[in-house]
Amino acid sequence: MIELYLKNGKNVADDSPAEVAVSGTKIMAVGHHLDGVRAHKTIDLKGKYISPGWIDDHTHCYEKLQLYYDDPDEVGYKSGVTTVIDAGSTGAENIGDFYQITRKKVTNVYSMINVGETGILAQNELEDLKTIQKAPLMKAIEQYSNFIVGIKARESHSVVINNDVKPLKLGKLFQKELGGNFPIMVHVGANPPELKSVLALMDEHDILTHGYNGKPNGILDQAGNIQQFVWEAYRRGVTFDVGHGTDSFNFHTFDIANAAGLIPQTISTDIYCRNRINGPVFNMATTLDKFLMYGYSLKEVISKVTEKPAASFNLVNKGYLQPGYDADLTIFSLNKNTEITLIDSNQNKRKYNQKICPQMTVVMGKAYQIGG
Template structure:
């Protein structure tokens, strides 16, 4: 017996779609479904349906002292079915993180910080003794379903006097681990943007890609995208938004779009403070900021579904396809006027709001009762 059928959802390209689910998987997908099920929800063409949203840069280990949050506060509560913690924990701490993350309603995965301590202080890569490859390999071997990549924060406050050295170790570690992508954060220098980008390969990820910093991809004097950023983008380095408290700037995003440099994934870099007090709030708000930059909904949704799933080898997520995980986000758009603020205090007003109303994870519906009212 089918557990759940969602009927007549709208897709971002304007079609109607119905999805049937059973035992946590998608059983059928069609423009029209008329079978029996334990529960049938008819969206009547009024609401959008997409594969479950994936936020590929968050901080959600609530045992960590600085950047922490509860997975479900940034996950299912916000219409997000899958979150990827980006390096809060390292070899010493990631197993304990897994032990409590697995109880969340939201799917939680992790990128392992190359520093064994994770982010217990801002400068986790200032002491190279903390980068122990054997310990990282052991953790990845033990938790292959949980650890989906590596994380190295490559900015002055994190690396101290070590420059690009931690990145070279990260690349070496990555080569021993096979197919795991490496996410690198940029900020103040050293290391310079060039030193970072020149060491990244196709499918490696540059996060905080639209920050407004001197060492970012936008030349602050000429207001052009730096040649080395264009070159890396063309080589296949993936650009990830990673909004964060300090790392999203409307002007950088706009100039990047003009230079045909698009983000591969939209992520928040959310944790409790920038969720509660802004400027992040949630993934939908970050998506609205890309909308106001000029991206269409049809461009934005793949950046939080299929692109993120493919990036981190989540082979049963990211699409509404038979046999895939029954992870779905239902949302609506509304006309309105909402002030959006970037990490530098610049404001833009969007006339189109993105409002998630339901996250379905493995066939379980999390909607605060909303769907029973429609």
């Protein structure tokens, strides 16, 4: 007898019937109809969608910070997200404490380590290059190898002050020592450093977050066209991640990028307590609604928060609704003909008529009801 049987669900790819059987922490079987299943717990999904558990690859959820912080479970399983990746809130000095806290959470929590030892104790954490030290960073990655999944470098003026792209250059050296498969995510914003200089250092599979912001130091030139150096980075395989956040997703910028085909490979929120409570982020579902509004199919949108971020961060047991993968699942409805107002990071508003509503999450085989 297995632990959990989810019946009468619906596949996001084609609305076909979908059922899942879970044994322990793993998916045991997936099919249109699973016959003869005996389970300790059976849940009738009554036609709701069932997808691999959503992965948010840009969050800030180390609760002891003052600037950007949250409870991993508030931005995680309670909102439909089964796995969160913290984007460099902590560095070598405090990532061990963060790790210990996350072991008590329901949500799967991973972290990128900040290239600076202190993490984001202050906005300008990379002003002093002495905080960027190889030995403690490498030691932390070795000690917490099941937790640290990448390096984070924040390359905007308020963070690096007068150091331009030096922190990223150091981060790339560390990445090279760790092997080509260890990802680095780069935050971009106000200049200097110039976006062109940042992208020039980034290689295939490196992750650019906040790529669709509306700031002057962005992907568009003064005439409103995508800059050539942006296309060069995109075409050589730099991963473009949304990283919506309080100040980093602009409808006008994305109108142009989307029409031109400069589309994001991954969708993330850059969520923390203030933009979760006050907006414009609120949660992952609201962020996904914005991409449905742009005409992406449900299958495309969900892939950008499941298989694609799993690939970016080498989460080899997550991201797919297939036997043998971790039993992380998100169950949701798509409420149609429901008018909603979507807001970007610059308070621009757009109307839309569909809304993704998470109803339940399954995290490592355990089900949690989160909606009506």
